[in-house]
Amino acid sequence: MEIKQYLDICIQKKASDLHIIPGYYPAIRVNGTIYQLKTLMIIPEEESKRLILSILNDQQKEILFSNKQIDFAYQYNNYRFRCNAYFANSKLASAIRLLDNKILTIEQLNLPPIFHNFIHFNQGLILITGPTGEGKSTTLASLINEINLDQSKHIITIEDPIEYVYPPAKSLVSQRELYQDAPSWNIALKAALREDPDVVLVGEMRDYDSIQLVLTLAETGHLVFSSLHTGNTVEAINRIVDVFPSPQQAQIRKQLSSVLKVVIAQRLITNLTNTERIPALEILLNNSAVATIVRDGRFHMLNNVIATSEGEGMILFENYLLSLLKRNLISKETAVNSALRPKEFSKLMNP
Known part of the structure; x- marks a missing residue:
């Protein structure tokens, strides 16, 4: 078989991911569950290598063999895939994610109406956090595309790789892919300051330098969207601060308390009919109380602020789960x- 035949299976089965791993049957993930395709042949090492290399260009192959892994995008018919090729036990394997062939709206993603408010900030940082594969990139794309469709802005995206391609609309959109359009995150982020953006999407805040540059962009009059890999909203703020050396953390807390607008923690969970996954969310909005807590480093108080501020649009993850349960979703x-906090959820279930 050729790689495109495996991609066809992924599309037909509405799978989120395809796995090519030597010594295993090809596998797909559907609604969060992995299924090995045992009607097909187990993939030998050389076949896995042939399949994966067939969708890489020469530059990408060079990066792969140098770094032992690579992220890249692949276009097949009208579908776009985000791919990661990597070595495991000295053998070449790949995880390939099927992206939606169009950018879905906030409503189509089953996100709450408050998300429409997030695109109207003039500057600041909007952060989406959660584990890999929980829909963060899809949510970010929906927010960015709503700006693209409704506002006359210059949007710069810095991604590894480019996942969603934004259609020509009211905004100008410059999409930059790591290694193809820029040699590193830091160079791309520094250059963005000179490229007259209104909105910047940074695919992921990965390290000290990228986090520092994202905060600078948000502080200098730009609306910045980005993502992190943490469990909840409070952990996301903690992670940002902890990246910096102790003597610098007080200044970072002050800077973060000023630029932060929204932190969203997102997970995808199986719906009642087991036919799709829907988002479960935690939303932290920056207000005077949150800003003071962040500036003072009293992060343990944030959960209480979220829990008591639903009237402002904030919500704890467990309360969001309860609302989904009450709506029979x-x-x-x-x-x-x-539940991220099982004891708290138990109290909600048994008041």
Whole structure:
């Protein structure tokens, strides 16, 4: 078989991911569950290598063999895939994610109406956090595209790789892919300051330098969207501060308290009919109380502020799960198993 035949299976089965791993059957992930395709052949080492290299250009192959892994995008028919090729046990393997062939709206993603408010900030930082594969990139793309469709802005995206391609609309959109359009995150972020952006999407805040540059962009009159890999909103703020050396942390807390607009923690959970995954969210909005807590480093107080500020649009993850349960969108078992704070959720279930 050729790689395109495996991609066709992924598309037909509405899978989120395809895995090519030597010594295993090809596998797809559907609604969060991995299925090995046992009607096909186990993939030998040389076949895995042939399949993966067939969708890489010479520059990408060079990066792969030098770094032992590479992220890249691949276009097939009208579908776009985000791919990661990597070595495991000295053998070449790949995880390939099927992206939606169009950018879905906030409503189509089952996100709450408050998300429409987030595109109207003139400057600051909007952060989406959560584990890999929980829809962060899709949510960010929806927000960016709403700006693109409704406002006359210059939007710069810095991605590794470019996942969603934005259509020509009211905004100008400059999409920059790492290694193809810029040699590093830091160079691309520094250059963005000189490229007259209104809005900047940074695919991921990865390290000290990129986090520092994102904060600078947000502080200098730009609206910045980015993502992190943490469990909840409070952990995201903690992660940003902890990246910096102790003597610098007080200044970073002050800077963050000023530029932060919204932190969203997102997970995708199986719906009641087990036919799709829907978002479960935690939303932290920056207000005077949050800004003071962040500036003073009293992060342990943030959960209480979120819990008592639902009238402003904030919500704890467990309260969001409870709302999904009450609307018969998820099962009790799914709600219990998905809770980030099981003890707190138990109290909500049994007041």
